Amino acid sequence: MNWNTYYEIKDSSIVDGLHSFEIRIKSDCDVYRGHFPGHPISPGVCNIGMIRDLTEKVLQKKLRFSSIKQCRLTGMITPINTPELTVLIYIATSEGGCSIKAEIKDSEKSYLELKADAIYF
Amino acid sequence: MLRDIDARELIPQREPILMTQTLYEASGNDARTGFVISQDNMFLEDGHLSExxxxxxxxxxxxxxxxxxxxxxxxxxxxxxIGEIKKCIFHRLPEAGETLTAEVHYISEAAGVVLYNISSHTENGPCAECRMKVFLEK
Structure with missing residues (x-):
C-alpha cells in the first residue's frame, strides 16, 4: 500500500526519544470505497501500517513486523470526524530490528495503542 | 454444518479491502475461510502480502x-x-496467487465482545497466528 494516499504529516518533533507526529487522515483514499460503502471508517490495520511507515521514516530503513505483542483499538478513527491526530512513537533499536511502542490520540481521547517488534529487511 | 458461503453475505467490507472470500465451513462457533491473493491486492508489497x-x-x-x-x-x-490483537506472530508473508486459509477458533464471549484464536496458512506453509477481540455493532 502506498501510505501517502492514506495520510500526510503536518508536523513532527522529538522530545526525550519520543517521536511525535501531527498527521491528517486523507478522506479520498481508495480504501473507503470498501470500508465501508457510504460509511467511511479508517481500518485498524491501516493505522498500524501508518505507524510502521512513520517508524521507517524515523529510522530511514524498511521494516517488517515480526510480532505484534498487543494492539488495543479503543476508539473509532474516521476521515470525517477525526482527521487530525497525534501519533506518538517510542523506538528501541537492537541488532537487526527494533521494538516499537506507539499511541494514536487527539486532545479528546486515545484511539490505538501498539506494542510490536519489527525487523529490518 | 454450513459450507461455502460468500463472505459478502457475512461481512460488510467490499473491494478494495475485502480480504476474505469464502467461508469454507463452520461448525459450532469455529470456522475456516479462504482467500485467493490477487495481483492487485491493495496490501501487496514487493509481491508479498504485507503484515x-x-x-x-x-x-x-x-x-x-x-x-x-x-x-x-x-x-x-x-x-x-477489531478491539484488540494480542500475541500476533508472523511466520511467513504469502505471495500473490497463493490461497490464504484462516482457521478461526472461538474462545469466549462477553458483553458483545467475542474472543478468537486465529491462525492462517497457505499451500506453502503457516503465515500467522494471533488472539483477537471482535466487537459486533448491534
Missing part, C-alpha cells in the same frame, strides 16, 4: 465467523470491529 494484509484477513475471517448467526437469521451483515 497488515495478513492481519486484515484474520480479522475479517473472525468477523465472518461472528456473523454466521446474523446470516442464519436472514439479516444483513453487521459491522465488526
Amino acid at each position: 497488515m494484509g495478513v492481519i486484515e484477513n484474520m480479522a475479517q475471517s473472525a468477523a465472518a465467523t461472528a456473523g454466521i448467526n446474523t446470516y442464519i437469521n436472514g439479516e444483513k451483515p453487521v459491522l465488526g470491529y
Whole structure:
C-alpha cells in the first residue's frame, strides 16, 4: 500500500526519544470505497501500517513486523470526524530490528495503542 | 454444518479491502475461510502480502465467523470491529496467487465482545497466528 494516499504529516518533533507526529487522515483514499460503502471508517490495520511507515521514516530503513505483542483499538478513527491526530512513537533499536511502542490520540481521547517488534529487511 | 458461503453475505467490507472470500465451513462457533491473493491486492508489497494484509484477513475471517448467526437469521451483515490483537506472530508473508486459509477458533464471549484464536496458512506453509477481540455493532 502506498501510505501517502492514506495520510500526510503536518508536523513532527522529538522530545526525550519520543517521536511525535501531527498527521491528517486523507478522506479520498481508495480504501473507503470498501470500508465501508457510504460509511467511511479508517481500518485498524491501516493505522498500524501508518505507524510502521512513520517508524521507517524515523529510522530511514524498511521494516517488517515480526510480532505484534498487543494492539488495543479503543476508539473509532474516521476521515470525517477525526482527521487530525497525534501519533506518538517510542523506538528501541537492537541488532537487526527494533521494538516499537506507539499511541494514536487527539486532545479528546486515545484511539490505538501498539506494542510490536519489527525487523529490518 | 454450513459450507461455502460468500463472505459478502457475512461481512460488510467490499473491494478494495475485502480480504476474505469464502467461508469454507463452520461448525459450532469455529470456522475456516479462504482467500485467493490477487495481483492487485491493495496490501501487496514487493509481491508479498504485507503484515497488515495478513492481519486484515484474520480479522475479517473472525468477523465472518461472528456473523454466521446474523446470516442464519436472514439479516444483513453487521459491522465488526477489531478491539484488540494480542500475541500476533508472523511466520511467513504469502505471495500473490497463493490461497490464504484462516482457521478461526472461538474462545469466549462477553458483553458483545467475542474472543478468537486465529491462525492462517497457505499451500506453502503457516503465515500467522494471533488472539483477537471482535466487537459486533448491534
